[in-house]
Amino acid sequence: MSFAMAQDLLRLAQMAASRRGGVSLEGICTVFDVSHRTAQRMTEALDVAFGNVTTVDAEDRRRYWRLDARPPERLLAGLTPRDATRSEADAEAVLASLSQVMRPGSTVAPSPGVTDAVMDALRGPFRLRVIYGSVDATPRVIEPLGLLLCHRSYLVARQPSHSETILNFRRDRIHAADVLNESLVFAPSFTLESYAAKAFGVYQDPAQYGEVIWRFAPEAAVRAAEFRLHPTQVLEPQDDGSLIVRFTAAGWLEMAWHLYQWGDKVEMIAPDGLRTLDEGYQRPDFEALP
Structure with a gap:
């Protein structure tokens, strides 16, 4: 299970904040339909992402995790430096899940499954096999380099079998994505910051x-x-x-x-x-x- 975009983690944080007694491993297994070991990993991720998580061993001999504070300043401060720099969108998503932040305006939402695969590949980094454009398109293998987040989000990647040209793939047009066990090496000269700065928005010409x-x-x-x-x-x-x-x-x-x-x-x-x-x-x- 991937927590790259904090989707399940956000839901768990809501549960831990809204339930007076917190959440137990057994409760997580039931709500998320996961194994006991996966539930343990989810509580570990909750501890890493937030600085205001407490645990209580109750009379029923179960351990409960509780998110004690809801103010946005506390939530942001609780993120570890590595997680805070990984994605500004994650921090905003955490706040939004606790009804502290809304992003008005029109947006195009990508598939959650695709988002998880993309983030896993970026953290590897690993190659991705994607179905892009139409649902019956021929699968292509790409090398993800980063994300451009706007009203439409774009995955910056290369398609080695086609060329070394860096392309922008609309995430909402990625119909399926599978992480391959094939690592990749970024070109030393490439930085996402310099690449994005070549455009006013996302269009590169x-x-x-x-x-x-x-x-x-x-x-x-x-x-x-x-x-x-x-x-x-x-x-x-x-x-x-x-x-x-x-x-x-x-x-x-x-x-x-x-x-x-x-x-x-x-x-x-x-x-x-x-x-x-x-x-x-x-x-x-x-x-x-x-």
Whole structure:
């Protein structure tokens, strides 16, 4: 059983927090339909992930695990450094499971089984055999390198039999995934951070990669400065109160989607292709800024 995305662990945490006496190994076996040894591993994972777990040996000669505190600060502090850095999404998921956090807006949810397999493969790291695109597609073996988390989540991976090109696989289009007992070695030059920084969103296009320059009107400058639009951004406040933002990336369509929210309060100085894409769509009647 994988606890990569903390799905079963979150459910267990809810039980341990909401039940006055906590949860026992026997109760875990019944609720999750797992073996006694798996239930033990689940309580071990609960101890690792949270700093506020206590155990009580009751009169029925059973041991109970209880999650004592619910405030989000305590929950975050309880994560070990390794688990905290593994995935920011895990921490958010823990809080969401305890009704402390909601992520509004539209999202596309991948299959839980696929998510577990992906996270197991990333932690290995191991190769994955996936069914991608259509349910009757030919299986392909890929080498997972990392995840890009947004309204659609993407698995960054190579498909060695096809090429060494790094690809983005939509996780919601992965219909099945099996972890192979085949380890892989990351290229020394690859980092997920530098790879993701080549795009404004997730779309990678070498032909569009280059300097991007936007000028935000004075009435939008303060709001725009609050955004981390891109990891390489440079902010240049102007004498007239406007703000110029420079960064280097690709993905004009995703840039255009973002810029539409600013109405006529932003000017595209570069590149020419983005400016052409945005012409005629800068509305003056939006009531609020992003």
